[in-house]
Amino acid sequence: MAGQAGSVPGAGFDPLELTTEASLNRVVIGNFGCPEVAGRRAEDACSRDAFCALAADCGLPGLRPGRLSDDLASAAASADAHAARAATAALVIFGRRLGALIATLRDPRTRDEQAGTPVRRAYLSYWLTVDSVWLAGGLLAGSCGHIITRAARAGAAAAARPCRVALTLHPAVAPLVGAARRGSAMGVGELVAVADLGHTSIRTAVAERSTAALTGLRLIDARAAPSRRSPDEVEDAVADALADVVRRAARARSRRVRVMVSIASCVTAGVPVDEGASVYGSLAGRVASLRRRVTADSGADAILEFVHDGTAAASAAGSANSATITAGTWLGVGFQPAQAAPLLELAPDLRIGRD
Numbered sequence: 001m002a003g004q005a006g007s008v009p010g011a012g013f014d015p016l017e018l019t020t021e022a023s024l025n026r027v028v029i030g031n032f033g034c035p036e037v038a039g040r041r042a043e044d045a046c047s048r049d050a051f052c053a054l055a056a057d058c059g060l061p062g063l064r065p066g067r068l069s070d071d072l073a074s075a076a077a078s079a080d081a082h083a084a085r086a087a088t089a090a091l092v093i094f095g096r097r098l099g100a101l102i103a104t105l106r107d108p109r110t111r112d113e114q115a116g117t118p119v120r121r122a123y124l125s126y127w128l129t130v131d132s133v134w135l136a137g138g139l140l141a142g143s144c145g146h147i148i149t150r151a152a153r154a155g156a157a158a159a160a161r162p163c164r165v166a167l168t169l170h171p172a173v174a175p176l177v178g179a180a181r182r183g184s185a186m187g188v189g190e191l192v193a194v195a196d197l198g199h200t201s202i203r204t205a206v207a208e209r210s211t212a213a214l215t216g217l218r219l220i221d222a223r224a225a226p227s228r229r230s231p232d233e234v235e236d237a238v239a240d241a242l243a244d245v246v247r248r249a250a251r252a253r254s255r256r257v258r259v260m261v262s263i264a265s266c267v268t269a270g271v272p273v274d275e276g277a278s279v280y281g282s283l284a285g286r287v288a289s290l291r292r293r294v295t296a297d298s299g300a301d302a303i304l305e306f307v308h309d310g311t312a313a314a315s316a317a318g319s320a321n322s323a324t325i326t327a328g329t330w331l332g333v334g335f336q337p338a339q340a341a342p343l344l345e346l347a348p349d350l351r352i353g354r355d
Contacts, residue, residue, distance in 0.1 A: 013122035015335035018308050019266050020275050021119040024101070024331040028114060032103035032158045034096045045097050048329045051139060054093060059086035066200060069141040069172075076143065088147065094139075095148035098327065099155020099165070102133055106159035127323065130335070132164040134317040137326035138200075141172035148327075168317050168324065170352060173203070173217065175262035175326075177350075178315030178334075179307060180207040180214050181343040183260045193249040195242055196262040196309065197280050199329040201225055202237065204245035206355055207260075214344050216351035220245055231282040238283065239290055242304070243297035248355055250300035258303045259294070262312035264332070270305050310334030315343055 013021070025043035032038075037045035044050060048065055055063050055072065059082065063071040075087035104110050105127040115121035133156070135149050149167040156165045168174050175196040183192040192207040194217070201222040208216035226237040246257045265278040274281030283290065287304060294302040307315075314324035314334030326332035 012119045013126065015126060015337050016311060016340065017268055018310060018334070019119070019273075020277050021117065022123050022310075022333055023277075024325065024333045027101065027104060027110070029097070029100050030104040030107060030110065032100040033155050034093075034100040037097050037100060042101050042331055046094070046101060046327060046331055048139060048327075051090070051094050051327075055087070055090040058090040058093070059083075060090065069139055069144045073141075073143045076147070091144055091147040092151045095151025096155045098135065098148065098325065099152040099158075101331075102152065102156040102165060102325070103159035106156070106161045106163060108160065126335070128161060130163065130321055130323045132166065132317075132319045132322040134166055134168045134314070134319065134322055134324040135327065136168040136171040136174035136313045136316065136324055137328040137332070138172050139327040140167065145171050168313070169346075170316070170350075173205075173219070173352065174313040174316040174324070175309050176203060176205050176217060176219075176312075177214070177346075178312040178317075179260035179262045180205075180209075180217060181315050181346065182307060182312070183207065183209075183258055183305075183344065190256045190258050190303075191249045193242075193245040193257050193259045194262070195245060195259060196312070197225070197238060198264050198309065199225055199279075202241045204241055206245060206249045208351070209344065210347070212345055213347040214350065215347040216353070218248075218353060218355035220248065220355050226279055229279050229282060231286065234279055234282045235286055235290060235293075238280075239293040239297065242290070242294045242302070246294055246298035246300050246302045250298065255299075256301040256303070257298075258305065260312075261304060261306045262309045263306050264309045267306050267308045267311075270307070272306055308334065318343075318346060 027042045029037050072087045075083040111124040145167050153165040176194045179194040196203045203222045204220045205217040226234045249257045265280040266273040266275050272283045274284040291304050310332040311334040313326045314336045321338040322336050324334045
């Protein structure tokens with residue numbers, strides 16, 4: 001909402017309250033060193049399906065969309081020279097595409113040519129003010145992330161206003177890490193669980209923390225995201241996942257668990273908003289019901305707080321005045337303004353493992 005830290009006065013754009021106007025997927029990529037995607041929308045060049053098609057064009061058909069980064073990493077490290085070359089080429093080209101997108105966002109002409117509405121113009125203007133861009137998301141997991149980031153950094157150097165481009169720590173679970181960092185103001189006896197409600201899967205984890213730092217995440221096996229927009233189906237899937245992680249968090253010593261929920265949906269004042277762009281928008285108006293179900297099913301007092309998934313991923317970056325691009329099923333975006341609220345510190349030896 002206008003007037004908060006980092007907001008653009010009078011424009012209706014707040015980097016901490018993102019709406020569908022902040023979509024990256026409909027940005028038209030400019031001609032910045034990657035001519036095969038110049039003039040195409042980002043969703044057609046940088047989505048997971050676009051990456052699969054790119055890998056096939058490079059000579060690697062049949063990769064699993066849900067395990068794309070794993071399959072590409074295996075191919076890149078393969079003793080098969082053809083597979084290794086093809087995988088590396090796909091990773092580099094995808095990185096160049098992301099670099100061209102960043103260069104487009106860092107060009108004042110984009111704001112003037114692609115605004116459409118005052119809010120969209122303010123959003124595109126905000127991209128010109130950040131001093132760092134972080135990359136995260138499942139497509140940048142493992143060794144793939146470093147290859148993609150190097151190529152993206154080289155491509156983004158052609159921007160009218162170049163800036164730092166870097167890979168987020170633990171990019172595949174950045175929304176979970178960021179959500180956990182946002183649970184800094186805790187009540188006595190509370191524990192923290194985190195969830196990431198994505199387009200492909202629902203991921204959850206139990207957070208481990210000291211007084212001032214996030215020290216670990218105990219990951220729970222991912223569940224499939226709801227396949228339809230039926231409000232009852234969405235609520236059932238989310239309630240089951242959240243009840244499970246709350247039960248695991250509470251089994252040690254506490255009967256109160258705060259669940260920080262990263263959600264692929266617009267969020268206002270900590271509550272999901274249905275703007276018609278996400279299956280999870282159907283949770284709008286159902287948060288109280290959801291909390292009652294999670295509390296009843298887990299046997300613990302569950303407190304639910306929602307945050308836009310891009311904002312959660314940006315909270316993992318640890319860099320003020322930055323933007324974060326997440327590359328997964330689709331592209332996502334989040335910001336960490338210069339004057340954002342303090343986050344829980346990240347322990348230098350942050351442990352991420354399985355529960």
